[in-house]
Amino acid sequence: MNITAIIGYLAAFGTTVSFLPQAIKTIQTKNTSGISLSMYGLFTLGTLFWLIYGIMSGSLPVAIANAITLLFASIILVYKIRYK
Amino acid sequence: MNITAIIGYLAAFGTTVSFLPQAIKTIQTKNTSGISLSMYGLFTLGTLFWLIYGIMSGSLPVAIANAITLLFASIILVYKIRYK
Numbered sequence: 001m002n003i004t005a006i007i008g009y010l011a012a013f014g015t016t017v018s019f020l021p022q023a024i025k026t027i028q029t030k031n032t033s034g035i036s037l038s039m040y041g042l043f044t045l046g047t048l049f050w051l052i053y054g055i056m057s058g059s060l061p062v063a064i065a066n067a068i069t070l071l072f073a074s075i076i077l078v079y080k081i082r083y084k
Numbered sequence: 085m086n087i088t089a090i091i092g093y094l095a096a097f098g099t100t101v102s103f104l105p106q107a108i109k110t111i112q113t114k115n116t117s118g119i120s121l122s123m124y125g126l127f128t129l130g131t132l133f134w135l136i137y138g139i140m141s142g143s144l145p146v147a148i149a150n151a152i153t154l155l156f157a158s159i160i161l162v163y164k165i166r167y168k
Binding site for chain 1: 087092101102123126127132133145
């Protein structure tokens with residue numbers, strides 16, 4: 001693995017892991033009052049586009065990171081819509 | 085511009101713009117009680133690594149998106165440290 005890919009995976013780790021406690025907190029408390037629906041919808045859509053971009057541009061760190069972030073963001077978005 | 089780059093810029097727009105209202109809200113209210121310091125620190129560091137990765141891998145959407153997100157995330161992080 002080259003240095004660029006290593007930096008990519010460090011980046012992927014940082015931005016992906018930071019969403020995990022938010023997802024867990026939302027599942028446990030079902031409290032989504034502090035979350036903006038339109039902004040989270042836009043963020044989730046953006047993450048989906050990053051996943052497609054990562055696959056099409058052949059960037060594995062971008063694809064993997066956004067597949068995981070998309071999962072977390074989708075869970076939070078579904079809870080926001082269901083428990084608003 | 086090819087379709088991959090267009091998808092990249094759509095992705096960049098979605099995930100970048102979604103941080104703007106959070107940054108504005110934090111600057112105006114100085115209320116950072118709902119923000120986790122360790123998680124935001126990790127996220128900001130991750131964004132910095134994405135910026136470096138974008139430059140090194142020659143991906144302009146990744147580099148531009150994360151330069152802007154890094155700016156927003158850094159502002160929120162500074163406010164969190166200052167007004168905790």
